[in-house]
Amino acid sequence: MRVTKLILTLSIIFAFSAQAFGFDRMSASDVINNFAFNAAKSISADSGKYFFSPYSIITAFSMAYAGAKNDTAREIEDVLGLNPKIHSELGNLMKDIDSTKLISVANRVWLKKGVQLKKTYSKVLKSSYDSSIKELDFKGETEFSRKIINEWVSQKTNEKIKNLLQELEPTTRMILTNAIYFNGQWDKKFNKRRTSEEVFYVSPEVSKDVQMMKQRDKFDYVEADGYKVIKLPYNNRRFSMIIMLPVAKFQNNFEEISYEDVKKWLEGLSEYEVDLWLPKFKTEERYELKNLFEGLGVKSAFSDFADFTGITKDEKLKIDKIIHKTFIDVDEEKTEAAAATAVTMIRATALPPMEEKKKAEFHADHPFMFMITDDYTNTILFMGKQNF
Numbered sequence: 001m002r003v004t005k006l007i008l009t010l011s012i013i014f015a016f017s018a019q020a021f022g023f024d025r026m027s028a029s030d031v032i033n034n035f036a037f038n039a040a041k042s043i044s045a046d047s048g049k050y051f052f053s054p055y056s057i058i059t060a061f062s063m064a065y066a067g068a069k070n071d072t073a074r075e076i077e078d079v080l081g082l083n084p085k086i087h088s089e090l091g092n093l094m095k096d097i098d099s100t101k102l103i104s105v106a107n108r109v110w111l112k113k114g115v116q117l118k119k120t121y122s123k124v125l126k127s128s129y130d131s132s133i134k135e136l137d138f139k140g141e142t143e144f145s146r147k148i149i150n151e152w153v154s155q156k157t158n159e160k161i162k163n164l165l166q167e168l169e170p171t172t173r174m175i176l177t178n179a180i181y182f183n184g185q186w187d188k189k190f191n192k193r194r195t196s197e198e199v200f201y202v203s204p205e206v207s208k209d210v211q212m213m214k215q216r217d218k219f220d221y222v223e224a225d226g227y228k229v230i231k232l233p234y235n236n237r238r239f240s241m242i243i244m245l246p247v248a249k250f251q252n253n254f255e256e257i258s259y260e261d262v263k264k265w266l267e268g269l270s271e272y273e274v275d276l277w278l279p280k281f282k283t284e285e286r287y288e289l290k291n292l293f294e295g296l297g298v299k300s301a302f303s304d305f306a307d308f309t310g311i312t313k314d315e316k317l318k319i320d321k322i323i324h325k326t327f328i329d330v331d332e333e334k335t336e337a338a339a340a341t342a343v344t345m346i347r348a349t350a351l352p353p354m355e356e357k358k359k360a361e362f363h364a365d366h367p368f369m370f371m372i373t374d375d376y377t378n379t380i381l382f383m384g385k386q387n388f
Contacts, residue, residue, distance in 0.1 A: 026081045028089035029379040032058045033259050034081065036371070036380045041255045042292060044385060048202075049367075051285050051326045051384035053180055053339035059094070060178040060341035062086055063107065063131070064301070064319065066124045067311030072300045079297045091128035097374055102184045102236055103381070106156040107131040110149055110175040112138050114314075121311050138172040149175060149342075157181045157338035160327040164340045171346040173317060182337040182372060182381065184234035190215050190278075190332035200279060200388055201366040204250050208388050210279040212365070213332050219276065220269040221360050226251065229265045230274060230362050234335070239381075241335060242266070242371045243278070249366040254385055257369065270358070277363040281386055282329045289322040308345075320346045328384065337372060337382050 026034070036054035043050045058080075065073065065082050076082055098105045107129040111117065113136065117125075125131040136145040146168040153164045156179035164177075190213040198212035220231040228245045244262070246252055290302060300306055306318035321344045328337040364386075372382040 025083050025085070028058075028086050028093055029377050031081045031086065033378070033380050036383045037257065037259045037262075040257075040369075040383055040385070042296070043287070044255050049283065049385050049387040051283050051328050051337075051382065052287065052324060053326060053337075053341075053382050055379065055381045056178045056180050056339045056341045057324060059090055059105075059107065059129070060176055060343055061322075062090055063109070063125065063129055063176045063178075064308070064343050066128075067118075067121050067308045068301070069307045069309050071305075072307040075298060075300045087124055087128040091130070093377060093379065094130065096377065097381075100236060100238060102234060102239055103180070103182045104156070105181075106179045108152060108177050109133045110145070110177065111135050112173045115173055115312055116314055117312055118310065138168065139170045142168050142170045145172075149177065153177065153179050153340045157327070157340060158183070158336075160336070160338035161325050161340040164323060164325050164342055165344075169320070169344070169346050172320075172344055173315060174311070174345045176343045177340065179340045180338065180381065182239070183334060184236070184239055184372075185334045186332075187233040187235045187237065188215065188217050188219075192332045195280070195332060198277065198279075198365060201249050202387055210281075210388060213278050213280055214276065216273065216275050218271050219274045219362075221272040221274055221358075221362065222265055222268040222270065223247065223360070224265050224268060225261065227257075227265070228360070228362055229262075229269070230276070231266070231269055232278075233375075238374065238376055240373050240375055242373055243362075243364065243368055244370070245362060245364050245368040246366070252367045254367075254369050262371075272358040272360040274359075275361045275363070277365060278330070279364060279386070279388075280331050281388070283327070283384070283386070285326045287324040289324065290320070293322060317345045320344045326382075328382070335372065339382065 032054045035058055062082060065076050066087055068076055094105050097103050109125055109131050111133055138145050146165050149165055150163055154162050158181050194214045195211055197209050200208050200210040202208055222229050226247050228247060230243050232241045294302055301319045308317040311317060323342040326339040367387040369385045371380050373380055
């Protein structure tokens with residue numbers, strides 16, 4: 001029997017134990033949010049700063065999970081907390097956020113010519129992920145196929161994510177891609193004339209001059225557990241940036257923050273007049289996550305024992321690579337962010353009470369953690385740590 005390796009392309013993928021959070025069945029938002037904080041802990045260990053889209057990663061990986069069976073499916077469910085209902089929930093979430101003018105989401109499956117997908121799998125791709133399927137000649141036209149996929153990703157992210165696939169194996173059988181693009185104007189814009197050069201303290205030994213945006217206005221704010229937390233809404237009042245800034249400049253224990261901590265802090269937000277400083281910044285990141293996944297316990301999906309028989313019966317597939325690339329640009333008027341994820345498959349061989357009235361100082365002049373969230377569904381769309 002021929003054994004084929006399934007190549008799935010994702011923004012970022014990270015594993016965590018669903019049982020550790022005490023959920024019998026987590027909702028799509030729970031899966032995404034818990035994944036976000038667990039992924040951040042792992043990525044932070046390798047980098048002083050990061051930026052990724054947990055929404056994109058979970059969406060792309062769920063498209064692969066839709067075809068997983070038996071031990072492979074059970075391992076994904078145990079480690080990531082996915083469940084069969086996630087497909088319809090992600091479909092509803094995609095339609096909901098895609099209906100806004102600030103964000104757009106797209107999925108597409110790229111298939112080797114001649115490979116036939118099972119009808120049930122194709123139906124899930126279309127009904128839940130609104131994903132079209134395009135055949136490509138990965139073997140005979142490898143470079144052309146890579147360019148076609150990269151051009152699609154670039155188009156869907158307003159040309160912010162380019163060259164997602166730096167190379168493509170001729171043995172590729174299937175690539176699953178997700179792209180997300182966000183462009184939100186601040187509800188309360190910064191006056192460019194107030195932006196000035198200030199010192200950003202990267203570490204006790206290192207500092208850097210940055211362009212610091214400034215304003216004084218009313219924002220939802222709380223200080224708890226050694227962190228200052230502020231919520232900056234975008235102009236449609238649905239999406240927000242949540243920023244978590246350590247009170248002590250060099251006590252940056254971001255890896256200790258959990259989703260439960262943030263939920264508690266957000267419940268304690270109240271209106272303050274805040275003297276706000278926020279640096280302008282632009283960041284691009286790229287991640288290849290196969291080793292991370294395998295190290296976290298998702299092993300079957302990458303092995304010759306992978307069971308993706310729910311996808312096709314033509315060949316036996318396994319995941320080869322998981323690729324994630326992101327972009328963010330924050331200035332006085334807006335936040336522009338994008339992410340793309342690719343999963344590739346190739347041929348295989350075998351908070352405290354608040355007091356009334358309130359002024360606060362929020363000077364983000366040292367490393368901070370931030371999220372862009374959908375406040376209607378309480379879903380984290382993007383997450384990052386900024387440390388220049």
